[in-house]
Each structure stands twice: as C-alpha cells, then as structure tokens.
Amino acid sequence: MSVTALHQVSPAPQGARLSIDKIGKVFTGPSGGSVKAIDGVTLNVEPGEFLAIVGPSGCGKSTLLQVIAGLMSPSSGAVRLGAQDVTGEPAHMVYLFQQYGKSLLPWMSVAENVMFSFRHRIVMTRSAARARCDEYLAMVGLLDFADHYPWQLSGGMQQRVAIARALAAEPKVLLMDEPFSSVDALTRLDLHALILDLWTAKRFTAVLVTHDVDEAIFLADRVAVLTHRPASISEVIDTNLPRPRLSIETRESPNFLALRHRLLAHLLARPGGAAHDAR
Amino acid sequence: MMRAKDRLIIVAAGCSLPAVFLLGLEFASRNGWVNPTFLPAPSAIFATFAQIILTGAFFAPLVHTLTLLFVGYSIGCIAAISLGVLMGYSRAIYNLFEPLTELIRPIPKPALLPALILFLGLGAPMEITIVALGSFFPVLINTVQGVRAVDPVMIDTARTFGHKSPAVWRRILLPASAPYVLAGMRISLGLALLLVVTSEMLSGNGGLGDAILSAQRSFLVKESYAWLIVLALVGLVLTAIFNWTEKRVAFWQAPQAQ
Ligand SMILES: Nc1ncnc2c1ncn2[C@@H]1O[C@H](COP(=O)(O)OP(=O)(O)OP(=O)(O)O)[C@@H](O)[C@H]1O
C-alpha cells in the first residue's frame, strides 16, 4: 500500500464546521424502562479536522455518532452542520458503519454499491458515474474487483469498498463507527494509512469513534474521551503529532507513547472503568 | 466420476419405484383384479394421452388454465408484495391491515367459491379472483416477515446516502427480503394450481380442471386420466421454472450462506 503517496497534497479545507450542542439520548424500552445512553455531549469539530472519540464498549459511541449523522434524533440538544440544523439525513454527511458486511448490499456488485452512494443525487450518464466510481475504487486499490460481489471479497477488501463508497458521495463530513475493529491487525494498519491518505487528499471533516487508543492518537488531531454510559465528555486532548504520520515511526515516537500512556491511564483509572471489569 | 455414477444409481432407484407401480397397475388391470372401467391399464391411458397431445386437443384447455393461473397468480403476488413491504416497514400500516387480513386468511379458499360465483358468475373473473386470493396470503405473510428481518444497518446505509422512503423500499427492502418472498411464492404457486383446477371444475367452461371432470362425467375414463397426466406435467414444469428463476433472483443467497 502507498502510505505516503498522497500526503504531499494538502489543499485548503473543504469541510464544514460541525457543532454538537448538549446532546442527550434516552432510550425507552418496550416495557417502559429507560436507558440513558448519552448525557450532555458538547463538541465542536472544525472544517477539515480529524476528531477521534474514544470510550469503553457500550458507553454510547454508536448512538452518539448516529445522532450526529441524523440517523437518530436526540432526546435533547442539537447538531449543526455549518449554519444548518441537522434534522434527518443531511446531504453532506456520510456514516461509515461498524458492520461493513451488512452495510454492503450483497445483490449489487462492488461498482453498483459504490454508485449507490451518489448516482441518485446527480444527473449523469452511466459512463460518467462509472468513471467516478472507478476513480474511488482505484484510490482504495480495488479497481480490478469492480465487477465482483462483496461476498467474494475478504473482510479488509470489503471495508475498502465501504470506504470508497462513502467517499464517492464526496461528503463534507465522514462519520466512522469503529470501521477498523473487525479486520486483522495488519490490515488495520494498512487501512489507517489509507484513510489518512484519502483525508489528506479530500480534506473532509472526519469523526472517528473507536475503543482503540492507538488508532485514535495515530489518526486524529484531537481525541475526545467519553465516560462510561451514559456517555459524556471527560476530556479532549490535542495530539499535536506532526503530519504526515508514518505507520511505524509515528507509533514509536515519544510523544505518541506519552499520549498513549495518558489516555490509557485516564480510561483505566475511572471507578467502574475497564480496569474494574478486568479484575 | 464416482459422484456422477452414484447420482445415476440414486436416480435409477428413484425411477424404479414408479415403474414397479405402473407395471403392477398394468398387471392388475389386465387380469381384471381391478375394474378396468374405473382404472384402465396404464398403457391404454398413455395411448389416449398420446392422442390428446398428437391431435393438439391439449392446447386449448392448457392455454385456458395457464392464462387464468398466470393472471391470478401475478395479481395476487404483486398485491401481496406491495402491501407486505408497507406492512413490514410501518407498524401503523401493519396495525391497520392486520385485523382484515387475519379475518380472511384462515378461510380455506375453496369455501369462498360459492360467494364469488354469486357476485362474479362462472367465468374467468371468478376464476382469476379465487386464484389471486389464494396466492395473496402466503406471499403477504412471508413478505412482512422478510421485510422485518432486514438488517437496520442496510436501511440506515441507504438513508445516510440520502435515499428517501420509496427508493429504500424498492432498492433495499424488496431485494433484501426476496428469499422470504420467493418462499411464499412457492407455496402460493401450489395453491394457485389447486384453485384454478377447482374453479374450472365448478365453472365447466374450459381448462384442464373442466377437461378432467367432463371426461369422467361422460364415462371417458381413459381421457380423464390422460388429462390428469397433462396436469401433472404442468405442475412439474412450473416447479422447474420456479426453481430456475429463484436461483437467479436470489443469486447472492447461496454463496453468502457458505
Ligand atoms: N435502539 C436502541 N434501543 C434501546 N437501547 C439502545 C439502542 N441502541 C443502543 N442502546 C443502548 O445504548 C447503550 C449504548 O449503545 P451503543 O451501541 O451506542 O454503544 P457503543 O459505545 O457503540 O458500544 P460498542 O463499543 O459495543 O460498539 C447500550 O447500553 C445499549 O443497550
């Protein structure tokens, strides 16, 4: 994989400012009981910024991201993209699902899956659509698999297709829900480099939800740490690591290790935290 | 090679049972163990069958039956899929229609024939209606189940790319629930064939059902059995066509299950 090929290009940010204002979410069960998943989360994401949100399993990360994406309405608070309130699915925001295997449509070929993200929005000929599709498939190195079906590809390749599809919609904001959690460790490093390449080239605003501290630090400008359920922000840390980031060197740098130490200590120290579960 | 040979043996063994059965009937009939007026020798029935085919006499009743079947089955399936997608997608629509469908669904459909004859007479409208009604319910139930089983991630995927409701129904819910829908359509096909023959027998104006009953009433017993063979072949061919179509429509199902 080309790790640094696209890092040199650095056009002006094209994203839009994302404001998350005192979001709360309470689920009401069928039997009347209720679960408070999110409790007053406030975050601002600058245009073209890469923000990571880390939090323990089940704390409400997916819920928060779905509210931001307009796929779920919040119980309180509001989300704004640029000057507009997010109600329903906004045109410039795309959600990359944790479950890529379910998100790719098995009755569509890889190319059809990619075109599914933009074809209905733009009046364009079939060949123009195919050209745009091929452009994005080439970016993730899967041009040769355009006419395969998703279930004929490996997990890592499927997630690349999902990434190509999300980016082919040319979103201002890309919301990623643990997109790398179900691929093997090496593929994950590969996909990290890929997503950074693409982000550097396209400069969308990126919000990544993960429970992997290393991943968050490696990719993001800032890392927001969530508390246990109900999720609220316990800390936001600037990574301040130089870019371009390099798969091996960046992860071994003293600054990276210091951040890692600080975040892990933070996540493990909390009463009822992961350390408690592990005991 | 081994496997092909094994399969051949199994097929041969499977075919030998009907062969033994037919030989037994032939023997029993020729020796007068059964009344040949009621059960003619298979050889005689086949001769009559050949005559029906060779003279082209089969053509009009066959076209009659297939036309009614096709029209009624299509109407029933299309209506059931449309309503089923809506009922599976929306709780409100489900609650609106569920009492009505649950009222009609358990009635054995042939019991509706007398009422339908009162309203629609003995012709094609009545026959098509009963076939459509019979085909409707299995497809409806399965479509509702199939749509409910669609993973929310798929629907949210379409939503995040800005697909609105009708497109979500057509491009996600319909293909995703296709395996369920097809299973319902398979049940409906059997019911449709049953109902088309029954209603033709009652109507008495054409079709394979009419041919079987009329022949029997005129004491043309061999003809009656010969028409039965035509009907059996129709069922066989329709099932084969259905299997072929199902494999192609839900092509992603088998490889994914592996
Ligand atoms: N649709 C829903 N209805 C009711 N409760 C829900 C729903 N979705 C999530 N929850 C609850 O909200 C809480 C947070 O769930 P969420 O999926 O957001 O966690 P998560 O941080 O993404 O977890 P993971 O790390 O396992 O992906 C959970 O306790 C869950 O039970």
Ligand SMILES: [Mg+2]
């Ligand atoms: Mg999650």
